Amino acid sequence: MKDFFKVTDLDQIFAFISKFPVIASETIPLPDATDRIVAANIISNADLPDFDRSTMDGYAVRAASTFGASDGNPAYLNIKGSVAMGEHPDFFIDSGEAALISTGGMLPDGADSVVMVEHTEPIDDTTIEVYKSIAPGSNMVEIGEDIAKGSILLNCGQKIRPQEAGLLAAFGHESINVYKKPLIGIISTGDELCPVDTAPNPGKIRDINTYTLSAMVQKTGGIPLVFGIVKDDFDSLHLICSKALAESDMVLISGGSSVGMRDLTIKILSSLSDSKILAHGISISPGKPTILAKIGNKAFWGMPGPVVSAMIVFTIVVKPFVEHVKGLAAGERHLWRLPALLMRNISSSQGRTEFVRVRLLEKDGVLWAEPLPGKSTLINTMVKADGLIEMGLNIEGLEKGSEVSVILL
Amino acid sequence: MKDFFKVTDLDQIFAFISKFPVIASETIPLPDATDRIVAANIISNADLPDFDRSTMDGYAVRAASTFGASDGNPAYLNIKGSVAMGEHPDFFIDSGEAALISTGGMLPDGADSVVMVEHTEPIDDTTIEVYKSIAPGSNMVEIGEDIAKGSILLNCGQKIRPQEAGLLAAFGHESINVYKKPLIGIISTGDELCPVDTAPNPGKIRDINTYTLSAMVQKTGGIPLVFGIVKDDFDSLHLICSKALAESDMVLISGGSSVGMRDLTIKILSSLSDSKILAHGISISPGKPTILAKIGNKAFWGMPGPVVSAMIVFTIVVKPFVEHVKGLAAGERHLWRLPALLMRNISSSQGRTEFVRVRLLEKDGVLWAEPLPGKSTLINTMVKADGLIEMGLNIEGLEKGSEVSVILL
Numbered sequence: 125m126k127d128f129f130k131v132t133d134l135d136q137i138f139a140f141i142s143k144f145p146v147i148a149s150e151t152i153p154l155p156d157a158t159d160r161i162v163a164a165n166i167i168s169n170a171d172l173p174d175f176d177r178s179t180m181d182g183y184a185v186r187a188a189s190t191f192g193a194s195d196g197n198p199a200y201l202n203i204k205g206s207v208a209m210g211e212h213p214d215f216f217i218d219s220g221e222a223a224l225i226s227t228g229g230m231l232p233d234g235a236d237s238v239v240m241v242e243h244t245e246p247i248d249d250t251t252i253e254v255y256k257s258i259a260p261g262s263n264m265v266e267i268g269e270d271i272a273k274g275s276i277l278l279n280c281g282q283k284i285r286p287q288e289a290g291l292l293a294a295f296g297h298e299s300i301n302v303y304k305k306p307l308i309g310i311i312s313t314g315d316e317l318c319p320v321d322t323a324p325n326p327g328k329i330r331d332i333n334t335y336t337l338s339a340m341v342q343k344t345g346g347i348p349l350v351f352g353i354v355k356d357d358f359d360s361l362h363l364i365c366s367k368a369l370a371e372s373d374m375v376l377i378s379g380g381s382s383v384g385m386r387d388l389t390i391k392i393l394s395s396l397s398d399s400k401i402l403a404h405g406i407s408i409s410p411g412k413p414t415i416l417a418k419i420g421n422k423a424f425w426g427m428p429g430p431v432v433s434a435m436i437v438f439t440i441v442v443k444p445f446v447e448h449v450k451g452l453a454a455g456e457r458h459l460w461r462l463p464a465l466l467m468r469n470i471s472s473s474q475g476r477t478e479f480v481r482v483r484l485l486e487k488d489g490v491l492w493a494e495p496l497p498g499k500s501t502l503i504n505t506m507v508k509a510d511g512l513i514e515m516g517l518n519i520e521g522l523e524k525g526s527e528v529s530v531i532l533l
Numbered sequence: 534m535k536d537f538f539k540v541t542d543l544d545q546i547f548a549f550i551s552k553f554p555v556i557a558s559e560t561i562p563l564p565d566a567t568d569r570i571v572a573a574n575i576i577s578n579a580d581l582p583d584f585d586r587s588t589m590d591g592y593a594v595r596a597a598s599t600f601g602a603s604d605g606n607p608a609y610l611n612i613k614g615s616v617a618m619g620e621h622p623d624f625f626i627d628s629g630e631a632a633l634i635s636t637g638g639m640l641p642d643g644a645d646s647v648v649m650v651e652h653t654e655p656i657d658d659t660t661i662e663v664y665k666s667i668a669p670g671s672n673m674v675e676i677g678e679d680i681a682k683g684s685i686l687l688n689c690g691q692k693i694r695p696q697e698a699g700l701l702a703a704f705g706h707e708s709i710n711v712y713k714k715p716l717i718g719i720i721s722t723g724d725e726l727c728p729v730d731t732a733p734n735p736g737k738i739r740d741i742n743t744y745t746l747s748a749m750v751q752k753t754g755g756i757p758l759v760f761g762i763v764k765d766d767f768d769s770l771h772l773i774c775s776k777a778l779a780e781s782d783m784v785l786i787s788g789g790s791s792v793g794m795r796d797l798t799i800k801i802l803s804s805l806s807d808s809k810i811l812a813h814g815i816s817i818s819p820g821k822p823t824i825l826a827k828i829g830n831k832a833f834w835g836m837p838g839p840v841v842s843a844m845i846v847f848t849i850v851v852k853p854f855v856e857h858v859k860g861l862a863a864g865e866r867h868l869w870r871l872p873a874l875l876m877r878n879i880s881s882s883q884g885r886t887e888f889v890r891v892r893l894l895e896k897d898g899v900l901w902a903e904p905l906p907g908k909s910t911l912i913n914t915m916v917k918a919d920g921l922i923e924m925g926l927n928i929e930g931l932e933k934g935s936e937v938s939v940i941l942l
Contacts, residue, residue: 177738212734340695499674
């Protein structure tokens with residue numbers, strides 16, 4: 125009989141995340157910073173805008189000059205001048221005066237609002253009628269209304285989306301200090317594996333995990349370092365594991381799903397200098413035979429060999445570790461789930477958190493999740509799948525029509 | 534009084550998508566193909582797996598040899614041999630025989646199933662007891678069970694996620710024919726704009742849209758081509774628009790939100806060879822003053838100047854066009870929306886589809902969407918926002934507690 129290893133619950137696994145250090149930072153040009161993580165708080169060094177700015181085409185005025193104006197009782201204002209875009213107006217607006225201004229223009233000194241061109245009518249070259257009474261501050265953005273000087277623009281650990289890139293541009297940050305992309309070493313083991321450029325002999329199959337895991341690392345903001353296929357023997361594996369560990373910030377080794385092979389992985393991980401096995405088996409399905417070791421400061425994962433298990437373990441378990449190491453703040457690590465209705469009854473193995481592949485189908489505006497059962501070696505089930513649903517440790521099953529939350533793949 | 538232009542509804546805009554051709558294809562290495570779009574159907578040239586493969590550690594047997602076996606009444610089988618991983622076994626399994634096999638191993642000829650090691654006990658070096666009756670096909674994957682020879686692996690227009698990359702690896706596709714990344718030209722106009730590396734003089738602000746739009750293009754799978762800031766005059770604009778059109782697959786020009794400027798953009802777009810203005814104003818808010826022209830085979834967009842409007846127009850209107858041009862099939866263009874409850878009442882302007890910025894907050898397992906009102910020039914509202922909610926043409930408003938669907942930003 126094989127030894128059943130003592131499995132670790134997901135919550136306990138996630139508690140290990142903070143044991144690993146965040147990667148170092150680097151300074152890169154702003155146009156390269158999309159999806160990168162800010163490595164230090166950034167404070168605004170100016171007000172945005174730093175002048176009162178019109179948001180409409182119209183006339184800059186003192187609001188008081190329009191009080192009481194209406195269609196039947198217009199106010200008459202003298203045209204003092206015209207604001208050129210991007211220029212500081214060299215005149216002053218007094219009571220009873222107006223200056224032609226375009227959207228984005230700078231209000232002249234003395235003006236406190238803009239009356240929209242639609243609410244005015246020119247009488248002659250020097251006079252307009254105004255048909256609307258406006259309040260101070262109308263149709264303009266005040267100094268610092270968008271961002272005040274001295275406020276925090278972006279927090280350390282925040283991801284740079286397009287809007288954050290724009291914000292950095294607004295404050296003249298041509299380059300930006302971000303966390304490096306972590307290097308994630310990827311090793312495949314198994315004497316049955318052959319490289320993608322080889323025609324497999326009978327009994328062999330091409331290595332898939334290197335490609336699925338590399339792509340998942342890329343999509344999580346890491347850089348995959350591929351170490352290829354290693355033979356199932358101690359010396360070969362020890363050599364390549366040591367090399368991968370030296371060159372990477374985290375290592376994933378997949379395969380070796382047999383008991384003997386798992387024992388070998390554990391033996392090698394344990395033999396590496398400053399090594400601690402944090403988990404040997406996780407209470408999830410598929411993916412139970414997952415190993416997490418901390419070697420020096422780095423996470424070293426023994427991933428299951430079957431492609432479905434390896435992908436699910438990466439999505440659910442490994443990804444938050446990569447996100448932590450790449451500097452993403454805990455509060456920013458959202459795993460949004462999409463509600464859907466279950467299309468068929470499904471059962472679950474109690475005592476494990478089970479992840480079921482599903483395809484999403486929209487019918488009459490209702491989103492349905494169709495379970496895609498299948499062995500964990502069948503990649504076609506992942507190709508058909510849009511996402512995963514989670515069934516907790518103590519759930520026996522879910523009935524057709526139940527509301528489920530789908531983690532998109 | 535300004536001319537109110539006749540606006541086009543969103544549905545009509547989207548009907549224009551098919552007027553634009555999909556970009557050409559190129560062949561790239563598989564590891565670079567993540568998130569790229571397959572440019573031709575790919576057919577499997579083999580079965581996967583192409584041999585009967587064990588999914589468990591155990592013994593390859595004929596199922597019939599185990600029929601009737603139980604804890605109290607084990608079957609006794611002769612050990613014929615041991616399957617080496619990655620090898621074609623050179624022996625045959627007959628009735629009453631078994632061969633040791635590991636997960637992923639090739640079943641010997643004659644065997645039709647695998648009995649798990651947990652359900653066996655060795656008696657001596659040549660005999661095992663089997664405590665369980667198994668059916669043919671148990672604990673194995675049959676030839677072609679994952680993918681049958683001759684079936685469609687991937688369809689033209691499908692996106693390559695990690696699982697599709699793995700599928701391609703499994704069939705030996707070292708390189709892959711995908712659609713090129715479209716080049717999207719980006720131009721900013723406005724005499725009030727200065728470049729990011731310049732300290733703005735009074736009345737000027739730094740160009741933000743170049744950075745937000747470039748990042749959005751990147752995230753949509755395009756390559757931004759930045760043409761910088763152009764002065765608001767016909768000759769400069771005409772020159773740069775012609776250049777951008779020649780060098781890009783699609784062009785976005787933003788700014789010029791004043792009436793005069795919009796007229797200039799229309800005038801220039803109309804003056805370019807083989808030009809047709811498809812829309813001049815769209816019934817959305819913000820973003821109404823958007824222009825879509827078809828010049829030759831290319832889409833040329835006049836985007837609003839305010840950063841919030843430009844981002845929303847890109848997300849809702851422009852993005853599906855980029856996705857079409859980059860080859861993504863219509864059925865693959867999902868815009869998943871996350872349900873949430875509205876935290877406050879909001880009103881809407883009828884006659885336009887309105888997009889409201891929201892922040893998402895999770896409280897006691899319930900997702901709330903907090904509306905973030907604010908002028909369309911205020912980038913901080915986009916930085917605070919997690920998404921947008923859509924209010925249809927004829928909706929006057931939504932009450933606190935209503936269920937809304939959030940488009941993630």
